[in-house]
Amino acid sequence: MEKILQFPKGFLWGAATSAHQVEGGNTNDWSEWEKKHAERFAGEAKNHWESWQQERFPEMFDPANYISGHATDHYNRYEEDFDIAKSLGHNAHRFSIEWSRIEPEEGKFDEKEIAHYRQVLQALKKRSLEPFVTIWHWPLPLWLSEKGGWEAPGATMYFERYAAKLAAVFKDEVRFWITINESQIYALHGYTTGEWPPGKTNVFLYFLIVHKLINAHKKAYQAIKAIAPEANVGIATHNIYFEAHKNTFINRMLKKAVDWWWNDYFLNKISRHQDFVGLNNYLHNRIDYGFNKNENMKVSDMGWELYPEALFHTLMGLKKYKVPVYVMESGLADADDSRREWFIKALLEQVYRANKSGVDVRGFLYWSLLDNFEWDKGFWPRFGLVAIDYETLERKIRPSARAYAEICRSNSLIQKE
Ligand code: FCB
Numbered sequence: 001m002e003k004i005l006q007f008p009k010g011f012l013w014g015a016a017t018s019a020h021q022v023e024g025g026n027t028n029d030w031s032e033w034e035k036k037h038a039e040r041f042a043g044e045a046k047n048h049w050e051s052w053q054q055e056r057f058p059e060m061f062d063p064a065n066y067i068s069g070h071a072t073d074h075y076n077r078y079e080e081d082f083d084i085a086k087s088l089g090h091n092a093h094r095f096s097i098e099w100s101r102i103e104p105e106e107g108k109f110d111e112k113e114i115a116h117y118r119q120v121l122q123a124l125k126k127r128s129l130e131p132f133v134t135i136w137h138w139p140l141p142l143w144l145s146e147k148g149g150w151e152a153p154g155a156t157m158y159f160e161r162y163a164a165k166l167a168a169v170f171k172d173e174v175r176f177w178i179t180i181n182e183s184q185i186y187a188l189h190g191y192t193t194g195e196w197p198p199g200k201t202n203v204f205l206y207f208l209i210v211h212k213l214i215n216a217h218k219k220a221y222q223a224i225k226a227i228a229p230e231a232n233v234g235i236a237t238h239n240i241y242f243e244a245h246k247n248t249f250i251n252r253m254l255k256k257a258v259d260w261w262w263n264d265y266f267l268n269k270i271s272r273h274q275d276f277v278g279l280n281n282y283l284h285n286r287i288d289y290g291f292n293k294n295e296n297m298k299v300s301d302m303g304w305e306l307y308p309e310a311l312f313h314t315l316m317g318l319k320k321y322k323v324p325v326y327v328m329e330s331g332l333a334d335a336d337d338s339r340r341e342w343f344i345k346a347l348l349e350q351v352y353r354a355n356k357s358g359v360d361v362r363g364f365l366y367w368s369l370l371d372n373f374e375w376d377k378g379f380w381p382r383f384g385l386v387a388i389d390y391e392t393l394e395r396k397i398r399p400s401a402r403a404y405a406e407i408c409r410s411n412s413l414i415q416k417e
Contacts, residue, residue, distance in 0.1 A: 001417040005352045012130055012363030013408035015085065015385055016094035016329050017074065018137035018181065019101075021372035024070035028100035029145035030138065030375075031068060033197040038066035041376060050303065056335070057301070057380040065378035072370050072388050075116075079123050080395065084386055085369055086127040088401055089408035093124055094328060094365045096134035096181070100141040103162055114169050121173040132278075132328065132365065133174050134236065135163050135220065137181040138375075140197075149198050150209050156216045163220035164227060171228040178278050178328065179220045182238040183213040183266055195376055214269045221273040235270065236278035236328040239263045239317065241310035245288040254287045263317055277318045280329035280367070284310035298339065300332040302381050306339060308346035315354035315361060324360045327351060331367035333374070333381035340385075340400035348413050366404065370395070 020026050045060040059065045074081055085093055101113040124131045136159065140149050144158060152158075163179060189196040191206040221233050242258050244251035267277065284307035286293045298306040311330055318325050330347055334340045344366065355361050371384035379390060385401035388394075407413050 003415045003417060005349065005413045005415050007352065007411045007413075008355065008362070009411075010362070011411055012092035012326070012365075013411075014090040014092035014094065014129065014363075014365050015369035016132070016365040016367050017369050017372065018096040018134060019098035020068060020071075020096075020137065020139045021368070021374070022072045022074035022370055023098065024068070024073045024075055026068065026098055026100060026139065028098070028139035028141060029149065029197045030140075032142070032145075033199070034067050037376075038063035041066045041378070053301065053303065059380045060378070065380060066376070067378075068373045070393075071373050072390075073393050074370065077393070077395075078120050081370060081386075082123050082127050082129060084395060084397060085129060088385065088397070088405040090129060090405075091408070092130040092132060092363055092365065093369070094132035094134065094178070095120070096137035097166060098139070099136060099144075099162055100139060102165070103141055104143075106143045106158075107161075109165055118170070118173070121170060125173070130176070131174055132176045132178060132326070133166075133170070134178040134181050135166060136179065138186055138196075145198065150212050150216075151198075151205065156212060156219055159216040160219040160223050164223040167224040167227040167231065171231070174228075175230070175232055176276075176326075177224055177231055177233045178236050179217045179224075179233065180213055181236045182280060183210060183217075183235065184262060185238045187213065189376075210266065214266060217270050218273045221270070232275040234274045234276040234278050234323075235266070236280050237263075237267060238280045238282075239314040240283045240285050241281070241307075241313040243284065243286045243313070245286050245293065248289075250289060251287045254291075258285075258287075258291075259317070263314070267318075267321060271321060274321070274323060276324045276326055276362075277321055278326050278328035279314060279318060281311050281314045281327070282330065282332075300339070301335055302333045302377070304332070306332060306343055308343065308350050311347050312350035312354050315351070315359045316357060319359050324362045326363040326365070327361065328365050329367035330364075331383050333383050334400075335380075335382040337398045337400050340398065341403040344400060344404050345407075345413060348407060349415060352413065 042061050042063040187206050187209040191200045194201040224233050242255045244255040294305045296305045332343050351361050368383045370386050371382045371388040374381040387396040
């Protein structure tokens with residue numbers, strides 16, 4: 001039996017990227033961090049990954065894997081990449097603007113880079129791809145990291161000024177602004193585990209930074225709305241489906257606590273300063289008198305459990321905010337493309353189900369359009385609808401991208417029962 005799942009009229013379909021992961025040629029706190037830690041990351045890979053992963057992805061032992069360098073050269077090849085997105089039936093695209101390019105020196109905005117991103121926006125418009133623009137997807141300009149990054153007393157003000165500048169110059173081109181990508185993940189890895197810049201391991205700083213980011217979002221929201229009242233402004237939040245296994249009292253209490261802090265705290269604080277919720281979802285975390293007791297029946301190349309129902313549950317958790325929801329990221333690392341088509345379809349069934357259950361989901365952006373630089377993991381995880389040959393920079397559309405294209409074009413999904 002086949003059933004056609006029809007998505008709402010005007011649903012936005014596409015994929016997402018972020019500047020540092022695809023552009024190439026960036027100089028920011030992250031590129032500095034890469035240079036300092038590449039050798040160490042390569043050396044430690046054997047402790048981090050299972051033997052099947054080490055065998056399949058020997059690049060992880062090469063320090064060059066951890067240097068973003070020219071990445072996919074999307075900075076120069078965006079036209080070609082948007083042609084591909086268009087040919088794949090997309091009608092929306094998420095990307096980020098690189099702060100260190102726009103404001104390479106404190107308070108000095110680079111007109112050439114502004115002109116570059118204007119061309120990027122025009123290239124999207126020409127192809128009828130609705131832009132979702134992320135203002136900050138993690139790397140900081142060097143001048144700001146030298147002052148202490150988000151710990152610097154003026155950090156919130158600097159961010160507000162940068163966001164206001166973008167709103168002023170692109171107010172006619174951009175309808176959807178994402179101020180901050182995954183504040184929770186950024187603060188966690190940068191300030192507790194120390195795996196990411198600035199490499200700190202201090203819980204007090206972690207709480208401080210989360211609160212700074214809350215404030216930074218609110219200020220940026222107000223600044224953008226003052227300049228472009230019609231704009232839609234929100235964040236992209238990394239929410240996790242915490243499941244209380246067997247529904248026991250202890251598991252339920254643990255779930256309540258982590259839902260409160262991880263999934264809802266930031267959104268509650270900004271609830272009067274958001275026009276939509278952007279959801280990034282990858283993870284399921286089964287709680288069974290402890291965390292991460294997942295079954296892991298299917299996993300991605302990175303070992304993340306492929307559990308599509310997590311998307312349904314995280315979407316349901318956003319209903320209470322009473323604003324439209326866009327899936328801003330969901331996807332998997334799958335170098336041989338053996339699971340991607342199945343996973344995309346399974347995710348979209350969950351989006352459909354959430355819509356039917358009253359969540360106003362209006363778009364889905366797969367992570368990612370292109371293979372790219374996966375932060376401290378480097379280049380070996382392959383998230384792209386489009387494969388990149390990092391030697392030649394040749395683009396190759398993966399078969400799963402064509403299956404996704406059918407869905408985008410028809411605004412519907414055929415469900416086999
Ligand atoms: C998200 C990030 C994105 C990418 C995916 C795999 O947490 O926002 O940049 O790294 O994970």
